[in-house]
Amino acid sequence: MKLIKAYIRHNMFEPVQRALSNKGYTSMTVMEAEGMGSYSDPKDQHSSLKFPALHSKVIKLEMVSEANHVDDIIQIIHENGSTGHSGDGLIVVLPVEQSIRVRDGEERKYTL
Template identity: 50%
Template sequence: MKLVKAYIRPMLLEEVYKALRAEGHCCITVFRGEGAGQYTDPDHAHGLLKFPAMHSKVVKIEITALDEAVESIIEIIQKTASTDSRGDGIIFVMPIENMIRIRDGKEGTQVIE
């Protein structure tokens, strides 16, 4: 099992979500945020008094997936979220040791199958 985290442009969230759903990747978690780094879009970066570094608005998508689904998820996000410009985002893939569903205590791949 893996956890795929992707930081993308907010304006592309709906398109990415629809593309993931169309390929059977149904379950995602979305967070709205602001980030500073090499994935920051220099044309839309700004500073605030509370966060003076130049930063951009981002959306973080998290998807828990079976190992065999990870490449498909990455391809969909990369293809759909790319504008061929700096600031398009970044994808991380991390191993998951275990998952436990709170409702019934089921563990492992049963939780997402």
């Protein structure tokens, strides 16, 4: 199992989510976030009282997937989330060692 974290432009979430859903990838966690760094689009940066440094609003998308689906998910996010400009985001893939269902405590361990 793998954990996929994608940080994408706020306005690109809907096409990414729609494309993922059309391929059957419907389970995800979505959060609004703010990021800063050399990758940011200078035209989309702003500051606020909460974060005085220049930053960009992003959507953080998290999905846990079987390893054989990861390349397909990455391709969908890339194709539907890219504008071709700096600040489009980042996709990170991490191994998942185990999962525990909150409802009943069922535990699954995965080989890496």
